[in-house]
Amino acid sequence: MxxxxxxxxxxxxxxxxxxxxxxxxxxxxxxxxxxxxxxxxxxxxxxxxxxxxxxxxxxxxxYSMFSLTPRGRHIIRICESPPCQLVGAESLLDLLIKTLGVEVGETTEDGAFTLETSSCLGVCGVAPAMMIDEELYGNLTKERLAGILEAVRSDDDGS
Ligand code: FES
Structure with missing residues (x-):
């Protein structure tokens, strides 16, 4: 805090x-x-x-980057603008909701992740895209997404 x-x-x-x-x-x-x-x-x-x-x-x-309510240690922002939507961002959001067990705007029970959506992140050339904290991830697939979440969690465990 x-x-x-x-x-x-x-x-x-x-x-x-x-x-x-x-x-x-x-x-x-x-x-x-x-x-x-x-x-x-x-x-x-x-x-x-x-x-x-x-x-x-x-x-x-x-400014949407600021929050007045407590959030998780990591903020996931998945892009929901049309270029990302057209190439599967919606199903990635569904996967995040299912994997993390939270709806958009909620924080996981362990306090690790808050799930948010975002308008265009400025990297449409590598859609679908998301940010975790300050890091941008593009060309997302369900498999990559699972690997990224795992890597962030293990970084947390190792720190
Ligand atoms: S529309 Fe998703 S990064 Fe631009």
């Missing part, structure tokens, strides 16, 4: 300027074990950059 100490360290890396808001929120969310921005974090960031808390909450709510 983004401890106060962790947040202080992040804030110290930036000038207290509203122009740094999105970068600060990005770092604060990344430092949070549950991949979200707590109310307390938003309040402290607002105070630091000199904006009303309501403005910071609005910004965090506007």
């Amino acid at each position: 983004a401890s106060v100490t962790g947040l202080q360290t992040i804030l110290e890396g930036y000038a207290p300027d509203p122009a740094n808001l999105l970068d600060i929120l990005h770092d604060a969310q990344e430092a949070n074990e549950q991949n979200h921005l707590s109310r307390e974090t938003l309040r402290e960031v607002a105070e630091y950059v000199g904006l009303p808390t309501s403005t910071v909450v609005s910004s965090a709510t506007f």
